[in-house]
Amino acid sequence: MLLAKKTSVIFKVLFTGGFVYFFWLMLKITLEYIPLQTDVSFLMIKQTEVETRPEYLTFFYTHVYTSIFVLLSGFIAILRRDFGYKGLHKTSGKIYILLLLIFSAPSGIYMGIFANGGLYSKISFLIMGCLWWFSTFKAYQLIREKKFEQHKQWMWRSFALTLSAITLRMWKVIIVYFFHPDPMDVYQIIAWLGWIPNLLLVEVLIRKKLI
Template identity: 75%
Template sequence: MLSAKRNTAIFFKILLIIGFGYFFWLMLKITLEYIPFNPEASFLMIKQTEAIERPEYLTFFYTHVYTSIFVLFSGFLAILRKDFGLKNFHRNMGKVYIFLILICAAPSGIYMGIFANGGILSKISFVILGFLWWFSTFKAYQLARQKKFKEHKQWMWRSFAFTLSAITLRMWKVIIVYLFHPNPMDVYQIIAWLGWTPNILIIEYLITKKHI
């Protein structure tokens, strides 16, 4: 019985790694669209007003795009809680993850949220997401410094739930557009909230049930 449970856990862990690897590759391809700098590439095509009227917008945008891919990667490695034979690997990945979010990814995300497509509802959602992302990451850092590692782990999972919104937002967009063909602005309003709220609700459920 124990062996079956262990094998199931291993299976799901492998599935998780493969799934993350696939979606990480998709996110990497999106990131590479913005190398080299091109203010008319991909998403920026519909943000020309901001790009032209607000010179700082592109700085925040590229900061967010370029750091977020490393946040995804380092966060996943930190969440695995493995050193892979390298001294302090887990700890160092956690440091990279936390530093990039607190200094670069979350602040730039909050700024971009102010100019999000989809009207006021989308803007509110992305700004809230940015603040929650920053706060949960800071809380995880604070608890690690206090050596409260159980609570640190829980807050890291909360933080990573918000990090994964970069992936889940795009997943929901594909599903909604395929099934319902809504107006593009309506899509933004829906996925702005759907991209992160289920993530954090799932994590809170797992924490409540003591699975994390």
């Protein structure tokens, strides 16, 4: 029991430190799209969609601008009472669920239809987007039923998928640095690596009662 508690504390400290660092990196990426531009960063390789689908930019900017707040509010929500943020938990959780269900996940699912890397990448991003929406909606249902422990577990699953925005980019750097694959092959790989390991890790931590 004592070992499990120490492991849990270590995990939370490392998780917090890692999140703060990578959140800052994600914020810098988001700021690249302010003011609105259609030829910077990721959009430079999506010019076909930009030029042929007028709605693409609307979905893209909706996803980018809301996801950074989803990332932050989700992190604050899962800190819970362990870090002394009890007062913020409910409010940040509401913001997280509202933004994700109405804006971030639907726009992400739309973007998944046009994902780089071909069919395999598209399938992965569509599955992830649907699971992201479903796990969040499930957490919402459970908290309304006052099933607090189950709600917490489903929020962790949801946030594991939210963190794919970070882990996807981490895997991309690692794979490109060590293996130098074709760019489209990279997308096919990280499309799956970005979220499946996250969910598997969370399931292990839930079952070991570390979160």
